[in-house]
Structures are given as C-alpha cells and as structure tokens.
Amino acid sequence: MEFNYDPQNIFARILRGEIPAKVVFENETALAFHDVRPQAPVHILVIPKGPYMSLDHFAAEATAVEQAGFLSAVAEVCRMSGLEDGFRAIANARAHGNQEVPHFHVHILGGRPLGPLLAH
Ligand code: DGP
Numbered sequence: 001m002e003f004n005y006d007p008q009n010i011f012a013r014i015l016r017g018e019i020p021a022k023v024v025f026e027n028e029t030a031l032a033f034h035d036v037r038p039q040a041p042v043h044i045l046v047i048p049k050g051p052y053m054s055l056d057h058f059a060a061e062a063t064a065v066e067q068a069g070f071l072s073a074v075a076e077v078c079r080m081s082g083l084e085d086g087f088r089a090i091a092n093a094r095a096h097g098n099q100e101v102p103h104f105h106v107h108i109l110g111g112r113p114l115g116p117l118l119a120h
Helices: 010-015 055-061 064-080
Strands: 023-026 030-034 042-048 087-090 106-110
Touching (some): 010 042, 042 064, 055 064, 064 106
Antiparallel strands (some): 030 042, 042 106
C-alpha cells in the first residue's frame, strides 16, 4: 500500500505551531494534547511528530526510535491522567475507520466506564 501524507492536515499544523493545542506531554518523537471534541472525561490524542497517516503506515515505516518514543508517550499520558481503573485506546484509519484527520493518532479515553467497544 502507498501512503500519501498531506502536510496541510490539522495535526501537521499543530506540530508546526500554526494552530494552538492544549499539550499535555511531549518528547522527541511524539506530542499529546486534549481532543477538541472530548467524548469522555479524559480524551487525549497522542501523535507521532513524523509524517505518518495511520497506524499501519507508522508500523510499516517509522523507525524503532520513533515507535519507542510514541509508545513511551502513550504510557506517560496514561500515567499522568489517573487512568488506574482503565482506559480505551483507539486508532481510526481511513474511510472504514472513520478517520477524520489523516495524521496517525491514538485516542486515549477514560475517566468513566466506556461500555462495549462498538455501538451497533
Ligand atoms: P479521527 O476520527 O480518529 O480522525 O479523530 C480526529 C479527532 O481529532 C476528533 O476526535 C476531533 C479531533 N480534532 C479535530 N481537529 C482538532 C483540532 O484542531 N484540535 C484538536 N485538539 N483536536 C482536533
């Protein structure tokens, strides 16, 4: 599969500092910030700083350092957000995944019981 990253997507613009975000954590390879339309008491997005469109793109082409940095950011966000009772991590991809922003991101949701995985 060929991945064509759009550098004008909204998360690329957040990474360039062109639009603001409520950043909660940052390291060398990843950034975490509050989702603008929260769907749970905790709703944070973790994104890599590199130009990857989706989880499968990131898994296929990101370096080991980028992948480790990203997972480390996820761990730190969970630790700092009081998610001891649990959370859900969601990575939507492309049309069937209902992905709105074509820059890879993981939603970290929690702070209340989240119910079943999918609404039917
Ligand atoms: P997805 O469907 O997985 O691509 O979800 C994209 C999420 O990004 C959605 O929950 C709303 C959020 N979002 C969209 N635009 C912005 C923005 O400009 N700032 C922030 N913080 N979140 C955004």
